[in-house]
Amino acid sequence: MPHLEGSNLVLDDSYMYVCSSSELEEGDLIECETETEIIVVGRGDGNVYATQGICTHAHAELADGELDGTCLTCPLHFACFDIRDGSVLEGPAETPLQVYEAIEADGSVWVSKGRG
Numbered sequence: 001m002p003h004l005e006g007s008n009l010v011l012d013d014s015y016m017y018v019c020s021s022s023e024l025e026e027g028d029l030i031e032c033e034t035e036t037e038i039i040v041v042g043r044g045d046g047n048v049y050a051t052q053g054i055c056t057h058a059h060a061e062l063a064d065g066e067l068d069g070t071c072l073t074c075p076l077h078f079a080c081f082d083i084r085d086g087s088v089l090e091g092p093a094e095t096p097l098q099v100y101e102a103i104e105a106d107g108s109v110w111v112s113k114g115r116g
């Protein structure tokens, strides 16, 4: 788990830097990649969240969708997911999204490379 040591953020290598906090405004979505996964990071209701970046219905990139509050809408067939826990709010998708731990500290946004 990342922690603050003095004014410096100390991370182990299971976390990946995403962007500065100012680059992720309310409703923004940013895609990032680990060695094995595509992840989408968004800010909803002021908090940062991360889920798998590809829709579970077909192969749409969720970073091209929309985030309204905590509802993440796929750009292809408009399934809605709760970005907080990945659950399906509205089809046609039936399978929830995998979630990842996203954190904001010291003016930066980080995401866990491991599944949450």
Ligand code: FES
Pocket: 055, 056, 057, 058, 059, 060, 074, 075, 076, 077, 078, 079, 091, 092, 093
């Ligand atoms: S690809 Fe996302 S709803 Fe169909």
